[in-house]
Amino acid sequence: MMSMADIQIALPLLILAIGALITLICGAIGRKQTTGYLIAVIAAVGAGLWSMQTPPALLAPGLGLSASGLTRLFSAYFCFMAAAVLLFSHSYNRYRDIAGEEYPATILFATFGMVALASATNLLLLFLGLEAMTFGFYILAAIDREQDVSSEAGLKYLLMGALSAAFLAFGIGLLYCVRGSLGISEIMQTTLAATVRDPIALAGWGCLLIGMAFKLSLVPAHLWTPDVYEAAPPPVVAFLSGGSKAAAVLLMVVLLVHVAELGTLRVPLFGLALLSMLVGNMAALRQNRVRRMLAYSSIAQMGYGVVALVSIQGHGLQAAAFYAIGYGIMSLAAFGAIGVLEANGCGAELDDYRGRGFTQPVASGALAISLFALAGIPPTVGFTGKFLIFAAAIRTGENALAILGILTAAVSIYYYLRLVAALYLQRGAAEQTESISINDTVLLALSCVLIILLGIFPAQLLDFLKIQLL
Amino acid sequence: MTSLPVLSLLIVLPLAGALALIALRKQENVAKYLAVGIAVVELFIACWTWSAAGQQPPGALPGFFLFEDFSWIDSLGIRFTLGMDGISLLLVIMTALLTIIAMLVSWRTIRQRTVLHYILLLVMESSIIGVFLALDLFLFYLFWEVMLIPMFFLIGIYGHGRNIYSAIKFFVVTLVGSLLMLLAIIGLYVIHGRQSGLYTFGLSGLLGTSLDPLVGLWLYGAFLLSFAIKFPLVPLHTWLPDAHTDASTAGSIDLAGLLLKTGAYGLIRFGYPLFPEAARTLTPLLTIMAVAGILYSSWIAFAQKDMKRLVAYSSIGHMGFIALGIAAWTPVALSGSVLQMVSHGVTTSALFALVGMLASRANTREISAYGGLWGKVPILACFFMLFAMASAGLPGLNNFVGEFLILTGSYQVAQSATILAFLGLILSLVYTVRLVQEVLFQKERQPLPMLDVTGREALILAVLAIGVFYIGLHPGPLLDVLHLPVALLTGGTP
Numbered sequence: 014m015m016s017m018a019d020i021q022i023a024l025p026l027l028i029l030a031i032g033a034l035i036t037l038i039c040g041a042i043g044r045k046q047t048t049g050y051l052i053a054v055i056a057a058v059g060a061g062l063w064s065m066q067t068p069p070a071l072l073a074p075g076l077g078l079s080a081s082g083l084t085r086l087f088s089a090y091f092c093f094m095a096a097a098v099l100l101f102s103h104s105y106n107r108y109r110d111i112a113g114e115e116y117p118a119t120i121l122f123a124t125f126g127m128v129a130l131a132s133a134t135n136l137l138l139l140f141l142g143l144e145a146m147t148f149g150f151y152i153l154a155a156i157d158r159e160q161d162v163s164s165e166a167g168l169k170y171l172l173m174g175a176l177s178a179a180f181l182a183f184g185i186g187l188l189y190c191v192r193g194s195l196g197i198s199e200i201m202q203t204t205l206a207a208t209v210r211d212p213i214a215l216a217g218w219g220c221l222l223i224g225m226a227f228k229l230s231l232v233p234a235h236l237w238t239p240d241v242y243e244a245a246p247p248p249v250v251a252f253l254s255g256g257s258k259a260a261a262v263l264l265m266v267v268l269l270v271h272v273a274e275l276g277t278l279r280v281p282l283f284g285l286a287l288l289s290m291l292v293g294n295m296a297a298l299r300q301n302r303v304r305r306m307l308a309y310s311s312i313a314q315m316g317y318g319v320v321a322l323v324s325i326q327g328h329g330l331q332a333a334a335f336y337a338i339g340y341g342i343m344s345l346a347a348f349g350a351i352g353v354l355e356a357n358g359c360g361a362e363l364d365d366y367r368g369r370g371f372t373q374p375v376a377s378g379a380l381a382i383s384l385f386a387l388a389g390i391p392p393t394v395g396f397t398g399k400f401l402i403f404a405a406a407i408r409t410g411e412n413a414l415a416i417l418g419i420l421t422a423a424v425s426i427y428y429y430l431r432l433v434a435a436l437y438l439q440r441g442a443a444e445q446t447e448s449i450s451i452n453d454t455v456l457l458a459l460s461c462v463l464i465i466l467l468g469i470f471p472a473q474l475l476d477f478l479k480i481q482l483l
Numbered sequence: 484m485t486s487l488p489v490l491s492l493l494i495v496l497p498l499a500g501a502l503a504l505i506a507l508r509k510q511e512n513v514a515k516y517l518a519v520g521i522a523v524v525e526l527f528i529a530c531w532t533w534s535a536a537g538q539q540p541p542g543a544l545p546g547f548f549l550f551e552d553f554s555w556i557d558s559l560g561i562r563f564t565l566g567m568d569g570i571s572l573l574l575v576i577m578t579a580l581l582t583i584i585a586m587l588v589s590w591r592t593i594r595q596r597t598v599l600h601y602i603l604l605l606v607m608e609s610s611i612i613g614v615f616l617a618l619d620l621f622l623f624y625l626f627w628e629v630m631l632i633p634m635f636f637l638i639g640i641y642g643h644g645r646n647i648y649s650a651i652k653f654f655v656v657t658l659v660g661s662l663l664m665l666l667a668i669i670g671l672y673v674i675h676g677r678q679s680g681l682y683t684f685g686l687s688g689l690l691g692t693s694l695d696p697l698v699g700l701w702l703y704g705a706f707l708l709s710f711a712i713k714f715p716l717v718p719l720h721t722w723l724p725d726a727h728t729d730a731s732t733a734g735s736i737d738l739a740g741l742l743l744k745t746g747a748y749g750l751i752r753f754g755y756p757l758f759p760e761a762a763r764t765l766t767p768l769l770t771i772m773a774v775a776g777i778l779y780s781s782w783i784a785f786a787q788k789d790m791k792r793l794v795a796y797s798s799i800g801h802m803g804f805i806a807l808g809i810a811a812w813t814p815v816a817l818s819g820s821v822l823q824m825v826s827h828g829v830t831t832s833a834l835f836a837l838v839g840m841l842a843s844r845a846n847t848r849e850i851s852a853y854g855g856l857w858g859k860v861p862i863l864a865c866f867f868m869l870f871a872m873a874s875a876g877l878p879g880l881n882n883f884v885g886e887f888l889i890l891t892g893s894y895q896v897a898q899s900a901t902i903l904a905f906l907g908l909i910l911s912l913v914y915t916v917r918l919v920q921e922v923l924f925q926k927e928r929q930p931l932p933m934l935d936v937t938g939r940e941a942l943i944l945a946v947l948a949i950g951v952f953y954i955g956l957h958p959g960p961l962l963d964v965l966h967l968p969v970a971l972l973t974g975g976t977p
Contacts, residue, residue, distance in 0.1 A: 371596070385632065390628055390629075390631070390632065391624075391625045391628050391629055392625060392629060396625075396628070400621075400665070400669075403665070403666060403669055404559070404669045404672070404673070407666065407669045407670055407673050408673050412670075415666055415669075416663075416666060419662045419663065419665065419666050420662075422662060423655070423658060423659045423662050426654065426655055426658055427651065427655050430635070430651050430654055430655070431651070433635075434639060434647050434650065434651060437636065437639065437640060438636075438639035438640055438646065438647045438650065439647065471556060472555065472556045472557065472558065475556065475558055475559070476558055479558060
């Protein structure tokens with residue numbers, strides 16, 4: 014029997030699911046594009062606002078849902094991210110002729126998955142949330158049907174995603190076998206301690222890590238990333254970076270917060286972080302297509318996120334959670350801006366971006382700010398996030414990882430600057446003009462302000478995370 | 484002095500000005516005057532802070548006569564701490580002055596994206612003053628990196644030639660060193676936190692952290708690398724000539740006059756005080772790089788055909804002297820180094836401004852294209868002569884004082900290095916005389932369109948000339964204000 018408190022805790026999920034259904038129904042009745050987006054945005058914002066409220070209880074045991082501060086922070090973040098993505102999509106999809114109410118509905122379903130994941134207190138719900146989210150992205154990645162590469166990328170993502178889902182499910186099953194319980198805190202305490210030498214637990218964690226490596230696009234499970242980033246609509250890519258990957262980081266944080274040290278997980282995570290930073294940054298150097306470059310950059314950025322996870326004893330989890338949110342905002346600004354630029358006729362190559370800094374100031378400005386942020390230049394959230402990560406690494410004693418990380422970060426600056434240089438230092442065709450809708454302008458400005466504000470005044474968010482992740 | 488947060492104001496005012504300029508981007512003339520107006524007000528505020536010299540506000544490190552401390556990111560031990568002592572004072576005044584000069588120099592020459600140019604100059608001013616005032620290592624690092632962004636655009640947008648290559652090279656090379664310094668800062672923070680239980684980035688807290696000699700060497704090494712790249716010390720200097728060659732005149736003034744000083748300042752403010760032992764161990768390395776820089780740059784300068792490149796290399800030589808004075812770390816040499824930082828800012832900016840003026844008339848910077856300017860444009864030639872001689876270290880002019888103090892001060896501790904540096908001084912006289920001879924007195928080689936200075940140009944050069952004579956003939960007040968901080972730093976009795 015659901016109590017009133019249970020309903021209040023589950024309400025964001027309900028709003029999202031019902032909102033998605035209404036969107037679909039409205040699409041079937043009237044063929045007006047904007048209605049679906051409007052309903053979806055209202056649902057997302059509503060769910061986000063509700064998440065920010067103080068809940069009647071921190072747990073809904075009957076539902077397996079939590080309403081802890083961390084849950085609510087990330088639920089609100091996912092919902093607002095979804096709303097922003099929907100608004101960006103509205104103008105981009107008109108440009109690409111991506112019609113239909115299934116698009117906003119799918120975004121809401123994916124958000125539903127993310128919020129479910131953020132609220133989960135047992136591994137089963139966690140898995141369901143993760144897969145509900147990924148299922149949405151299978152569709153979204155291939156939604157641009159006019160493009161041949163789109164379906165190719167979607168198929169690649171689907172196949173590898175299905176494989177990783179199998180690994181995840183199997184890993185969760187194995188962990189269940191060890192303890193006979195699906196509760197996160199119990200499983201973590203009994204399967205990860207340094208004294209545990211249970212091969213089944215090890216195998217379970219191995220499978221879980223493989224699945225997570227796919228979601229986070231860590232090397233060597235990164236191969237889908239460049240294709241999807243290139244073929245999917247930019248707002249979807251923003252959602253993938255800022256939503257799906259943030260959710261995966263959050264999942265790791267939620268799991269690891271129950272243990273004091275990593276034990277057997279340290280070595281594989283160390284390797285994943287190192288490989289992702291190296292391969293991601295080196296491969297990005299060689300790209301001439303902007304979206305591919307940012308895809309490899311995202312692989313590297315997730316490598317930094319894993320550095321934070323490895324540095325668990327030096328407040329690494331706070332750094333990881335902070336970085337996940339920060340990276341999401343940076344991606345939103347970057348891919349939002351790329352969407353606007355592409356709708357204004359900008360091609361995929363680096364050379365197509367030449368000179369747009371002065372002819373399309375709004376989108377280029379947002380792109381440049383997010384690139385500086387991704388490169389980790391202050392005063393941006395990218396700098397503060399990297400700073401927290403490296404501070405956590407050094408505090409934990411992971412000096413080698415910190416030094417290699419910072420050297421690869423130095424390399425990465427080159428390719429980010431190449432794009433900034435193309436935007437502002439090179440001359441482009443004369444006939445470029447900018448037409449940008451008001452909501453795109455507002456959203457880009459807002460995300461840039463957030464990038465800088467969170468860079469200069471991170472204290473509040475950090476203190477909040479510190480309390481939540483003690 | 485009042486309780487007005489004047490140091491924060493020094494940082495915020497140019498930034499606020501830059502924001503206002505964004506709003507005014509359609510009205511170029513208004514924006515230009517507003518920018519100069521803000522820069523002038525900034526200079527007045529900077530000079531006004533001198534009146535506080537001698538005070539000792541509560542909570543400040545000794546020697547700092549202005550001190551501001553605000554809560555910022557408390558959970559990490561990061562505070563917004565600013566402080567001004569004699570060293571910061573002179574450098575801040577120089578920054579404010581050279582920003583005005585850079586604005587006036589580009590008054591007519593920058594015709595496209597004008598407003599953005601002034602915005603960048605203001606952001607640059609704000610971040611460099613931030614570097615000179617920050618007493619929290621996190622804050623210092625923040626400004627340290629922020630200043631690269633306006634410089635990148637100044638070279639890249641308003642430069643010429645291979646400006647994009649130079650801008651990216653500048654940014655990447657200087658950042659590589661900085662990032663390692665960031666790790667060293669964090670390392671020091673963690674070690675200090677473990678020792679004392681107090682995690683802080685404040686300079687006053689971190690001073691006196693006892694370090695394992697090897698760890699100290701690594702941390703200091705990272706600091707030194709970052710500072711040496713900014714300096715730039717040979718062999719880490721390769722980004723500078725390219726950056727100068729391709730930058731606009733204002734860009735070069737900001738680069739040579741302001742940005743290079745941050746490296747020397749960082750070494751004085753953070754490098755030596757935080758790692759005294761490691762710094763002493765690596766002093767021979769710093770001395771060798773300094774002397775190598777002096778000799779090498781003079782030699783290379785002699786071979787330059789491009790006037791601007793010549794000034795750029797001479798600038799590396801002068802920075803070598805500054806490094807020599809820091810390496811000696813005696814009160815006399817260190818005062819000389821700080822004074823030389825200001826002097827170098829004045830003379831090099833003047834020379835870059837002159838090169839810019841000549842190039843805008845004749846459309847070339849080849850030394851061999853010029854000749855006979857002494858008769859054709861007497862006022863311009865006079866200024867040229869004055870600043871060239873000042874740069875070569877003629878007694879009575881500004882560079883002489885600093886170089887003299889550096890050589891005197893370092894002779895006590897490093898005789899052979901000082902003698903070699905003195906030889907470098909002679910070499911620099913040789914190439915300067917050659918430059919003056921070829922440009923001013925050589926028979927005119929080809930008819931070049933030459934007009935004498937305009938009123939604006941005369942104003943720029945006259946202001947800088949006053950600086951040259953003032954420091955050269957009456958350095959007393961400057962040395963007085965440096966006396967206390969330098970004595971405290973070198974461990975002597977004030």
